[in-house]
Amino acid sequence: MDFTLTKEQKMARQLFRDFAVREVEPLAREIDESHRFPSETVEKMHKYGFMGIPFSKDYGGQGCDTLTYVLAVEELSRVCATTGVIVSAHTSLAAGAIDSKGTAEQKEEYLRPLNTDKLGAFALTEPDAGTDAGSQRTTAVLDGDEYVLNGSKIFITNAGYADIYVVFAMTDRSQGTRGISAFIVEKGRPGFDFGLAEKKMGIHGSSTRELIFTDCRIPRENLLGLEGKGFGLAMGTLDGGRIGIAAQAVGIAQGALDKTIAYVKERKQFGRAISKFQNTQFQIANMATEIESARYLTYLAAEKKDSGERYSYEAAMAKLKASRTANYVSSLAVQLHGGYGYIQDYDVERMMRDAKITEIYEGTSEVMQMVISGSLLG
Amino acid sequence: MTYKGVFTFAEQTDGVLTNVSYELIGKARDLARDLNENVTAVLLGEKISHLAPDLLAAGADRVLYLDDPELKLYRTEPYTQAMAYVIEEYQPEILLIGATALGRDLGPRVAARVHTGLTADCTALEIDPDNKELRMTRPAFGGNLMATILCSDHRPQMATVRPGVMVRKVADPERAGEIIELKLQLEKNNCYVTVEEIAKKIGQHVDITEADVLVAGGRGVGGEEGFALLQELADALGGEVAASRAVVDAGWQVKERQVGQTGKTVRPALYFAVGISGAIQHLAGMEEADYIVAINKNPDAAIFTVADVGIVGDLFEILPKLIKTLKAEKHD
Amino acid sequence: MKIIVCMKQVPDTNEVRINPETGTLMREGVPSIMNPDDKAALEAALRIKDASGARVIGLSMGPRQAEAVLREALAMGADECYLLTDRAFGGADTWATSSTLAAAIKQIGCDLVLTGRQAIDGDTAQVGPGIAEHLSIPNLSYAEDIRVDGKDVVVRQQYDESIHTVRAGMPALVTVLSELNEPRYMTPGGIFDAYRENNLRVWGRDDLEIEDENIGLKGSPTRVAKSFPKSVKAPGMTINAGADESVQFIVDKLKEKYIL
Numbered sequence: 026m027d028f029t030l031t032k033e034q035k036m037a038r039q040l041f042r043d044f045a046v047r048e049v050e051p052l053a054r055e056i057d058e059s060h061r062f063p064s065e066t067v068e069k070m071h072k073y074g075f076m077g078i079p080f081s082k083d084y085g086g087q088g089c090d091t092l093t094y095v096l097a098v099e100e101l102s103r104v105c106a107t108t109g110v111i112v113s114a115h116t117s118l119a120a121g122a123i124d125s126k127g128t129a130e131q132k133e134e135y136l137r138p139l140n141t142d143k144l145g146a147f148a149l150t151e152p153d154a155g156t157d158a159g160s161q162r163t164t165a166v167l168d169g170d171e172y173v174l175n176g177s178k179i180f181i182t183n184a185g186y187a188d189i190y191v192v193f194a195m196t197d198r199s200q201g202t203r204g205i206s207a208f209i210v211e212k213g214r215p216g217f218d219f220g221l222a223e224k225k226m227g228i229h230g231s232s233t234r235e236l237i238f239t240d241c242r243i244p245r246e247n248l249l250g251l252e253g254k255g256f257g258l259a260m261g262t263l264d265g266g267r268i269g270i271a272a273q274a275v276g277i278a279q280g281a282l283d284k285t286i287a288y289v290k291e292r293k294q295f296g297r298a299i300s301k302f303q304n305t306q307f308q309i310a311n312m313a314t315e316i317e318s319a320r321y322l323t324y325l326a327a328e329k330k331d332s333g334e335r336y337s338y339e340a341a342m343a344k345l346k347a348s349r350t351a352n353y354v355s356s357l358a359v360q361l362h363g364g365y366g367y368i369q370d371y372d373v374e375r376m377m378r379d380a381k382i383t384e385i386y387e388g389t390s391e392v393m394q395m396v397i398s399g400s401l402l403g
Numbered sequence: 404m405t406y407k408g409v410f411t412f413a414e415q416t417d418g419v420l421t422n423v424s425y426e427l428i429g430k431a432r433d434l435a436r437d438l439n440e441n442v443t444a445v446l447l448g449e450k451i452s453h454l455a456p457d458l459l460a461a462g463a464d465r466v467l468y469l470d471d472p473e474l475k476l477y478r479t480e481p482y483t484q485a486m487a488y489v490i491e492e493y494q495p496e497i498l499l500i501g502a503t504a505l506g507r508d509l510g511p512r513v514a515a516r517v518h519t520g521l522t523a524d525c526t527a528l529e530i531d532p533d534n535k536e537l538r539m540t541r542p543a544f545g546g547n548l549m550a551t552i553l554c555s556d557h558r559p560q561m562a563t564v565r566p567g568v569m570v571r572k573v574a575d576p577e578r579a580g581e582i583i584e585l586k587l588q589l590e591k592n593n594c595y596v597t598v599e600e601i602a603k604k605i606g607q608h609v610d611i612t613e614a615d616v617l618v619a620g621g622r623g624v625g626g627e628e629g630f631a632l633l634q635e636l637a638d639a640l641g642g643e644v645a646a647s648r649a650v651v652d653a654g655w656q657v658k659e660r661q662v663g664q665t666g667k668t669v670r671p672a673l674y675f676a677v678g679i680s681g682a683i684q685h686l687a688g689m690e691e692a693d694y695i696v697a698i699n700k701n702p703d704a705a706i707f708t709v710a711d712v713g714i715v716g717d718l719f720e721i722l723p724k725l726i727k728t729l730k731a732e733k734h735d
Numbered sequence: 736m737k738i739i740v741c742m743k744q745v746p747d748t749n750e751v752r753i754n755p756e757t758g759t760l761m762r763e764g765v766p767s768i769m770n771p772d773d774k775a776a777l778e779a780a781l782r783i784k785d786a787s788g789a790r791v792i793g794l795s796m797g798p799r800q801a802e803a804v805l806r807e808a809l810a811m812g813a814d815e816c817y818l819l820t821d822r823a824f825g826g827a828d829t830w831a832t833s834s835t836l837a838a839a840i841k842q843i844g845c846d847l848v849l850t851g852r853q854a855i856d857g858d859t860a861q862v863g864p865g866i867a868e869h870l871s872i873p874n875l876s877y878a879e880d881i882r883v884d885g886k887d888v889v890v891r892q893q894y895d896e897s898i899h900t901v902r903a904g905m906p907a908l909v910t911v912l913s914e915l916n917e918p919r920y921m922t923p924g925g926i927f928d929a930y931r932e933n934n935l936r937v938w939g940r941d942d943l944e945i946e947d948e949n950i951g952l953k954g955s956p957t958r959v960a961k962s963f964p965k966s967v968k969a970p971g972m973t974i975n976a977g978a979d980e981s982v983q984f985i986v987d988k989l990k991e992k993y994i995l
Binding site for chain 3 (some may be wrong): 416476477478479480483503504505507508510511512514515516518519520521522523524538542543544548549550551552553554555556557593594595596597598599600601602603604673694695696697702707709710711712713714715716717720721724725728729732
Binding site (some may be wrong): 054291292365370371 | 664665684686
């Protein structure tokens with residue numbers, strides 16, 4: 026059992042770190058303040074292959090392993106959680122779904138551009154279908170050579186900026202979850218519109234919007250996988266997505282710890298740096314330990330995924346642990362910064378706001394507990 | 404075959420000698436005195452012989468010059484040929500070249516041609532009293548370390564010296580010396596290049612992270628007008644003006660000049676903190692400066708905890724006097 | 736067209752610190768990077784390759800771990816790389832280093848040699864011109880722009896007060912400033928390929944046609960007699976005196992520190 030990264034992975038981590046520090050970090054505060062989607066960063070990431078890390082070179086991907094992809098999301102999130110989730114939602118969910126069940130033609134048509142220059146999004150959640158994802162109201166009716174979509178999706182990450190959407194809809198109400206199918210829908214299709222951007226607590230630069238389908242017609246060939254198999258595809262894809270979110274959460278926590286360590290060494294009270302006080306020291310120790318354990322659970326899930334075996338259990342544990350850690354560490358980071366931690370000049374304030382969503386999206390912590398206990402208790 | 408004499412390269416552009424050319428002669432005089440030898444300046448160009456007397460006045464005992472159309476504009480190969488010829492014919496003990504862009508291009512090529520050692524960007528040069536070797540000291544490791552270098556078994560011992568480091572002697576127009584025109588046929592070989600165009604550099608966008616000297620002002624400066632004084636000081640020191648966040652927020656300076664947590668992090672060789680209290684957000688951006696001089700009315704200002712030199716006083720009294728003194732120093 | 740890019744692995748001198756207690760350099764834990772000027776040279780070569788096709792060859796002399804910068808070069812898009820490593824090369828000054836690199840370049844053969852102006856640890860800017868001299872080719876320093884024009888290379892050289900546009904016939908050597916360009920990042924796939932494919936050759940002393948008297952410590956005309964850290968910062972002095980006295984104090988201190 027080798028717990029060290031390979032030379033390639035180490036070099037890749039350094040690459041992601043350099044990119045994050047030079048290209049992403051300088052924008053982090055500004056995009057949070059102005060709620061701006063960092064298009065220029067996405068373009069750069071596409072240019073360097075960061076948007077297709079774990080996919081085959083046959084379709085323009087980088088051909089790397091899942092762990093290398095995890096390192097990318099972690100390093101990006103360390104300086105900007107928004108940038109981390111843009112990559113994660115695009116890669117694990119949108120591209121991941123197409124990579125998993127797409128035909129060769131579909132991969133050529135959609136996976137290749139996702140790997141090289143287009144952004145993707147994944148649309149499962151509806152106003153009445155959150156944790157109860159099976160209660161889909163959006164419908165897809167076959168009419169000749171086309172499916173006609175009607176309904177709406179909410180809280181969709183990358184909405185409006187993405188060109189390629191994996192959308193879930195009911196093709197047969199009578200079958201319950203076995204009546205759900207997956208479709209690939211391109212932006213610009215008549216009848217496919219977007220709602221206003223949501224005003225969130227954090228990850229302000231991430232575009233979170235409603236998708237509205239009104240008699241939106243798409244070619245029959247855009248069915249992804251088999252009719253009625255959409256729910257299984259969604260659940261399977263979300264397993265991969267959870268690894269991405271776990272990586273994002275580890276990154277947020279690490280970033281908060283980095284800032285805190287720098288701050289406590291510099292801040293002086295009572296005649297010395299506050300890093301000399303035992304409470305500070307003990308808190309830092311606790312934070313570091315939590316991050317390390319979350320990190321290794323995440324890496325374990327990544328390796329399990331690549332092994333070909335089932336990995337839902339490990340992925341759920343990783344996300345559960347990492348998201349709790351991100352919230353614990355970022356909140357404590359603000360506390361250790363004292364009054365300054367509450368001021369927007371200091372990044373930990375943003376990190377704390379960003380951390381919260383990791384316990385909610387792509388499966389709430391409650392769902393993670395369901396998955397884990399389900400595996401143990403049957 | 405003994406090597407004798409301290410030689411310097413006299414750099415000229417468009418018939419004007421650079422300051423460093425005089426500074427090198429100043430230093431060469433000191434070295435020559437310790438070696439009991441003479442100072443020779445080497446001058447290359449086209450129609451430049453009229454500059455020779457200035458070099459004698461600056462302290463050279465002899466000027467060797469080569470007047471050739473091929474030397475009108477600086478190019479590595481013809482200049483290297485000329486210097487290599489001088490070294491071969493005159494066998495200097497020491498050869499000093501100014502570490503200008505030109506000098507740092509010429510020096511290594513000459514050293515390689517005559518197979519000797521070259522030490523770049525020296526900040527100190529001394530003759531070892533015991534063995535009479537030249538001890539050349541220079542910064543390395545990005546300036547974090549100083550190293551003393553020797554070139555024991557090869558001659559000439561070559562060094563490039565940064566402008567502004569050595570001191571030029573007071574000119575003595577009565578000084579006598581030899582002026583000799585060199586006779587050398589330069590050889591046009593494959594290393595010759597063609598100069599297609601020469602353009603003067605235009606002013607550039609301010610980047611305070613690149614400046615060696617920063618004069619930063621805080622709320623204590625009082626307003627935009629107060630910064631004129633800081634600009635004067637910056638000019639006198641060859642630096643740039645910078646600002647604290649309070650100043651930028653007040654609109655007295657542009658954001659590009661802001662130093663601190665939400666501004667830029669700078670590491671200049673010299674940082675003046677004028678009217679800046681030293682809030683932790685500001686310190687975060689500048690405490691890595693090599694040398695910090697702080698001026699503030701308040702003796703308890705936090706800036707004094709990081710300053711190398713702290714002056715409690717009124718910046719409006721101190722700066723004008725400081726500027727005057729610095730300008731006077733320059734003219735000596 | 737064959738372009739050889741000479742690159743050096745250097746400690747990131749921006750991260751080097753002086754130990755406040757002992758006054759010595761703390762080198763442990765300082766990351767090693769590709770010298771920034773050399774990275775710009777590599778990027779310049781890759782842009783020529785992108786524009787008109789060229790074979791880009793990375794070359795480095797150093798200890799075994801310098802392999803990392805050559806892998807980085809491959810991951811950025813270089814076609815093959817050579818590492819010159821041998822005990823015999825150790826302790827080399829700029830004469831010995833440039834001789835060694837020149838010997839390798841002669842054996843590999845090329846049209847253009849690109850290298851950075853100077854390394855951030857040595858800071859001499861001597862190796863590039865030294866290599867050109869050993870190869871008897873023109874060197875064009877401080878390039879802020881490079882263009883290949885048929886059999887010539889046209890370079891904009893940045894001097895102190897002016898910019899010279901200069902044309903030279905190839906083979907030629909150009910030294911590059913890091914301001915020349917924004918080097919590209921590696922791609923993740925490129926990193927894996929760099930290690931997987933067999934494009935890195937390691938050469939020792941015996942692989943080079945060169946005399947012993949021109950390599951390593953023995954082949955170096957200059958040597959370091961001693962090295963010492965810059966004087967440790969004494970605690971600062973704050974004075975509260977009249978304006979004249981204060982000004983004199985400042986000026987004296989600045990002179991003491993060689994700032995004036």
